[in-house]
Amino acid sequence: MLSQWNQTPVGLCRCQKLVGLKLQRLNEKIDSRRRQRLGWGGVFSLLLFLFSVRPAPAVVATEAQDSSSIYSQPGITPSIPLKNAEESFVRAAVAKYGGRESASKALAAQGWNLMRDNRHDLALEDFIRAWQLDPKNYQAFWGFGAILSEQGKLNEAIEQLEIARELNDDSSQRVQLLTDLGILHSEYATRTPPTNELDRAHRFVLANNRFAESIEINQNDPASWRAWAISLYAQERYSEAWIKARRAMDLNAEPFPGGFLKRLREKMPEPN
Numbered sequence: 001m002l003s004q005w006n007q008t009p010v011g012l013c014r015c016q017k018l019v020g021l022k023l024q025r026l027n028e029k030i031d032s033r034r035r036q037r038l039g040w041g042g043v044f045s046l047l048l049f050l051f052s053v054r055p056a057p058a059v060v061a062t063e064a065q066d067s068s069s070i071y072s073q074p075g076i077t078p079s080i081p082l083k084n085a086e087e088s089f090v091r092a093a094v095a096k097y098g099g100r101e102s103a104s105k106a107l108a109a110q111g112w113n114l115m116r117d118n119r120h121d122l123a124l125e126d127f128i129r130a131w132q133l134d135p136k137n138y139q140a141f142w143g144f145g146a147i148l149s150e151q152g153k154l155n156e157a158i159e160q161l162e163i164a165r166e167l168n169d170d171s172s173q174r175v176q177l178l179t180d181l182g183i184l185h186s187e188y189a190t191r192t193p194p195t196n197e198l199d200r201a202h203r204f205v206l207a208n209n210r211f212a213e214s215i216e217i218n219q220n221d222p223a224s225w226r227a228w229a230i231s232l233y234a235q236e237r238y239s240e241a242w243i244k245a246r247r248a249m250d251l252n253a254e255p256f257p258g259g260f261l262k263r264l265r266e267k268m269p270e271p272n
């Protein structure tokens with residue numbers, strides 16, 4: 001649910017589909033109609049690595065152990081059908097990729113490629129395989145969050161991305177991850193009934209915190225500024241939205257969703 005249509009290559013191909021879809025859905029709240037995906041070829045993934053090899057149609061691995069022990073682990077959601085890995089699958093993956101961690105990263109990357117192609121079921125299989133090989137691979141949890149977000153399970157998606165944030169050991173991808181979290185918190189807030197104002201306000205605070213963390217790491221990330229501007233519009237903080245929007249445009253961010261700047265001008269003329 002989140003598309004990295006953004007022009008922000010950070011070493012690897014930075015195609016952040018999760019960001020894109022969330023920005024689009026946040027824009028739906030603004031525009032009251034569904035829009036088509038933005039981006040470089042309609043991508044949704046938080047991040048896409050340039051792996052091309054998909055493992056043989058193997059095994060969504062299972063083990064005889066009771067799955068209840070898996071779901072007793074902190075942060076593991078029953079919405080993701082996790083199973084223990086078969087030894088034959090682990091041996092084959094290690095032989096192919098040289099180790100559990102490298103195999104886990106390769107499978108997670110393939111999952112993002114499948115997300116880009118809207119093949120979510122197959123993507124989920126790869127994310128599960130990645131988790132089976134390395135339960136501390138933040139990309140697996142990021143992928144779980146993407147899947148849950150696509151299903152409209154925003155609270156569970158946020159939980160998975162927060163786990164990914166805690167596990168993240170790749171500083172080059174942290175900005176993207178924080179931006180995705182800001183988008184999801186914003187989306188959750190916009191879906192919160194007005195009668196629950198405290199929860200709504202709390203979610204927007206969390207969104208702003210994540211965006212601020214992202215910008216603190218990289219002040220020149222156009223995707224973060226763009227997403228934050230859209231979120232601030234939803235928060236009715238129009239002056240701040242203009243500041244973020246201008247910064248995004250200065251950094252040559254992808255164009256804002258159709259009509260966004262016009263609506264922002266209607267709420268508040270563009271400052272000089």
